[in-house]
Amino acid sequence: MPTLRSRLLGPVLILLGVAALGYAGTFAPAVVPSPSADGVASAVVSPLSLLATPPLLAAGSVLLVGGAAAAAGADRSARPALVAPVFGAGAALAFGVGLVVDPGSVPATATTPAAYDALASGPPARIAAGAVVGGAVAPVVQATVAEDTPALLAGSVLLLAALVVGASEPPSLVTGGVGGAAAVGLLWAVDPERWRP
Template sequence: MLSVSRRIRGSVLLALAAVAFASAAAVAPVIVPEAGGASGSPAAVSPSPLSLLAAPALLAAGSVFLVAGAAALVDADLSARAALLSPALGAVGALALGTGIGTDFGAPLAAFAAPEALTALGSGLPAVVAASALGGGAIAPVVRAATTEDTVTLLVGSALLLAAVASGSEAPIALASGGVSGAVAVGSLWALDPGTWRP
């Protein structure tokens, strides 16, 4: 039988994830293919001066809450390996938002049609946000692997953290923002879902 209280906690976590992703869509830097013109490269548009701080933080927290909330909603034990979905969701979400999908669902088609737009997506501000969200999301599987003594997942999560640090080294503040947010999200899960997250 499903635990009603855990289902309620799962619903709250999923709601927090939805708010985080919706907020990230409003502030994430976007590659605009048309802005480059015939001779220049596509431009990155940041809706807010704090985009590089807010977007990775929101994506990292949202991805951690999404994976933990889905497990809590169905009253499943979240394995350390399933927690590896968190960094993947954060990074993929950042790149998807970087194409403009948060404001226009047809925007990725324009980005994929222009090779220079894809290059800018992979090396510009969206890539920094993706690396930072990856680092923040990777804290969840590292903590989960440490508490369940899953050595393989601990190594994979640590490798993801190192890859995020190497990729986002040009924007340490964004990297720190994603990391702190991921740590805060995991810390809050110790209070909201202690049966799963505490050793």
Template sequence: MSMLPRRLVGLVALVVAAASLALAAGTTPAIVASSTSSTGFAAVTPSPVSLLASPALLAVGSVLFVGGAAAIADANLSARAAMLAPTLGVVAAGVFGLGFGLDPGSALATATDPAAYELLGTGVGARIAAGAVAGGAVAPVVRASTTEDTVVLLVGAALLLAAVAAGSDAPLALLAGGVAGALAVGALWAVDSAAWRP
């Protein structure tokens, strides 16, 4: 049982989630406007470890955000509310993949061009999103297992399988996201045991 007040645990989880998502904004490969490319866009990878760091940071940020929000509100985290974690992860991966983290000045122009979405969905962005979904889906699967919510358990398992299928060409991104999501759930399990344990 945690000795810390639940709202304090939630506040710390939200701060760590915000830091994780901020770091993900700077490490997620992005599609940015480029005058030298034939498509008008270029893929920018800010770091050689972006395929590992980005899905891990997105998974940790999304899981801790959902768990922290429930703790700070002193609310019971239902399995259905935990489904927000993979949703947040994939939305953040898309937003950062469109350049809102690396090049905010051209991100709006990128976000309004359908060609950018095609490039994002077929390149590194899809792999990052798959890893983020795999990590974020750990939270609803664990909550559904402990609360015996069969529908969410099936949906969470389907999300995990879909992430594995979508990211099959980038197993390290899937592994990084999945392990990071499991570690975030484990941390919440340890410090916010009232909400996570059966």
């Protein structure tokens, strides 16, 4: 049963996570329909979006998972933290198909074959790789602390796979990793029962 502290801490962390994800969505690059020859165009809201979006997505996903664990009074298991990279990648994909930039275009983008190539090889893929790197910091750290070898292996595989996929965009990987590490540091400070040895 969650303590009063956990019941208060959980919603605050969830709110911080949602705020970070929402803020990332305001300037995340997207692939939207276009009258061009291939039918899609890349919309980059800000030149800094490739640097700022991965850490916000990573931090937001880690804080969501940490907040949910605190609110539920979960034990030190690292397995729920394996969801953090999935949240970050899912948000990057949702923003990549124009959920924030042009919500009305999402069905058209999702059904345009050229959009798949643009999503897989363009800025949204690099953003997702950075978000997965940052999100994978949480299960790796928590599995190390909890001595959970299967979760540590799964988190390490996610981390390495994201590094391989995003190798062409090191700044996105670095900033995503920094964002995830900062979120884990915050959880380490405010929720020591679940995040410290």
